[in-house]
Amino acid sequence: MTFNFLITRPEHDDTTFYLSNWSKETIKLAEEKEANISDLHREKANKKEFEERIFKYCPEFIVLNGHGDENSVAGHKNQELISIKSRDEILRLNIIYAISCRSAKNLGKKCIEKGTKCYIGYDDDFIFVYEKEKISRPLFDETAKLFLEPSKVFIETIIKNNSVKEALERSKKKIQENFVKTLSGNEQDTALARYLWWNLRNFKFHGDDNAKVAD
Amino acid sequence: MGGENLGLRERFLKIYADIPLSLRKEIILILDDEPISWNVSFIEVKNNTPKSNIILKKLNELKII
Amino acid sequence: MEEKEKITEEIKKLVIARIEVLPENKKISIGNFGEFSKEELINNINKNSDIGNKIIEIELEFLRAMKKGIIQ
Numbered sequence: 587m588t589f590n591f592l593i594t595r596p597e598h599d600d601t602t603f604y605l606s607n608w609s610k611e612t613i614k615l616a617e618e619k620e621a622n623i624s625d626l627h628r629e630k631a632n633k634k635e636f637e638e639r640i641f642k643y644c645p646e647f648i649v650l651n652g653h654g655d656e657n658s659v660a661g662h663k664n665q666e667l668i669s670i671k672s673r674d675e676i677l678r679l680n681i682i683y684a685i686s687c688r689s690a691k692n693l694g695k696k697c698i699e700k701g702t703k704c705y706i707g708y709d710d711d712f713i714f715v716y717e718k719e720k721i722s723r724p725l726f727d728e729t730a731k732l733f734l735e736p737s738k739v740f741i742e743t744i745i746k747n748n749s750v751k752e753a754l755e756r757s758k759k760k761i762q763e764n765f766v767k768t769l770s771g772n773e774q775d776t777a778l779a780r781y782l783w784w785n786l787r788n789f790k791f792h793g794d795d796n797a798k799v800a801d
Numbered sequence: 802m803g804g805e806n807l808g809l810r811e812r813f814l815k816i817y818a819d820i821p822l823s824l825r826k827e828i829i830l831i832l833d834d835e836p837i838s839w840n841v842s843f844i845e846v847k848n849n850t851p852k853s854n855i856i857l858k859k860l861n862e863l864k865i866i
Numbered sequence: 867m868e869e870k871e872k873i874t875e876e877i878k879k880l881v882i883a884r885i886e887v888l889p890e891n892k893k894i895s896i897g898n899f900g901e902f903s904k905e906e907l908i909n910n911i912n913k914n915s916d917i918g919n920k921i922i923e924i925e926l927e928f929l930r931a932m933k934k935g936i937i938q
Contacts, residue, residue: 592897599897599900599901600893600895600901601901604895630918630933645897653897653898654898655898687897687898688897702911706889709896710898711896711898711920712897713894713896713897713924714891714893714895715893715894715895716890716895717891717893718891718893718903720893729892766937769821769822769823769824769937770823771823772885773823773826774887774889776823776824776826776827776886777887777888777889779824780924780925780928781894781924783926783928783931783936784927784928787927810936816932816933819932819935819936820932821936821937822919824932824936827887828880828883828887829880829883829929830878830880831876831883834879838934842926859876863877863880863926863929864926864930864931865930865932865933866933
């Protein structure tokens with residue numbers, strides 16, 4: 587099964603650096619599945635590259651790491667990549683997953699309106715906690731793992747050609763597991779629980795959750 | 802006033818029973834500059850102390866119960 | 867949090883007390899707002915900034931969620 591996979595990985599602050607690094611393994615998995623991969627890393631996560639890849643490859647699965655708001659998602663150095671004002675061809679896609687703040691609120695709905703099969707994201711701010719001393723080795727950060735691993739689970743489930751519904755279930759289950767884990771820890775671990783709860787509450791989808799990368 | 806607080810007391814006790822043990826240590830109120838946790842509130846409310854009336858009223862105002 | 871809920875000094879003191887428990891060695895990434903240490907969050911709450919109000923919103927919503935049962 588081959589499909590086109592596009593992922594944006596800006597890296598201009600701690601947040602995007604963490605998101606970018608925690609997405610790396612998903613790219614390896616996509617390679618194993620022989621996907622045709624567009625990895626828009628750092629400066630390549632710009633509007634021109636993004637739109638060119640969409641026109642050229644019509645990716646069946648797009649992952650957007652980066653900052654956002656209700657109407658748009660950005661790439662490297664917060665250059666806007668996609669918004670409710672983008673051309674119809676940019677908004678008419680298969681599966682989009684945005685690990686980005688608030689974009690599920692308006693952009694997600696707009697994409698569905700324009701023909702995207704399924705848009706998954708957050709309708710409020712995405713939050714994660716990380717350890718200051720692990721900034722140079724984000725994949726060894728056990729605190730950040732609680733927040734970013736569920737996202738990795740989602741992406742990997744889709745890459746393995748499961749439905750969005752299945753991916754959401756597995757990802758939400760992982761958030762719940764991590765939430766319960768923090769409740770059984772010490773006081774400082776328990777303090778993290780509220781942010782996991784917040785992300786779970788705001789994790790939404792629009793469109794058809796039966797969507798897959800390949801039918 | 803007593804009747805109102807009876808309702809609040811029941812609500813508090815019901816909510817408290819379902820809160821994970823580790824979260825019960827969390828602060829839910831500041832009273833006279835003192836932090837008050839779920840556990841501290843429970844002791845006051847269970848024993849129907851004068852302070853419990855104030856605690857319940859404030860938790861109700863904050864929509865925590 | 868309801869629209870335009872008034873942030874009283876009481877609410878601010880409560881949220882600050884809850885934030886004080888956060889570990890010193892950790893930072894929080896909050897959407898577009900950026901990354902913050904515990905001290906920075908507390909300063910923002912005191913300054914009534916947008917991020918301060920966001921933190922207050924999160925704390926109050928979490929507290930209020932206990933009514934319906936936090937583990938489902």
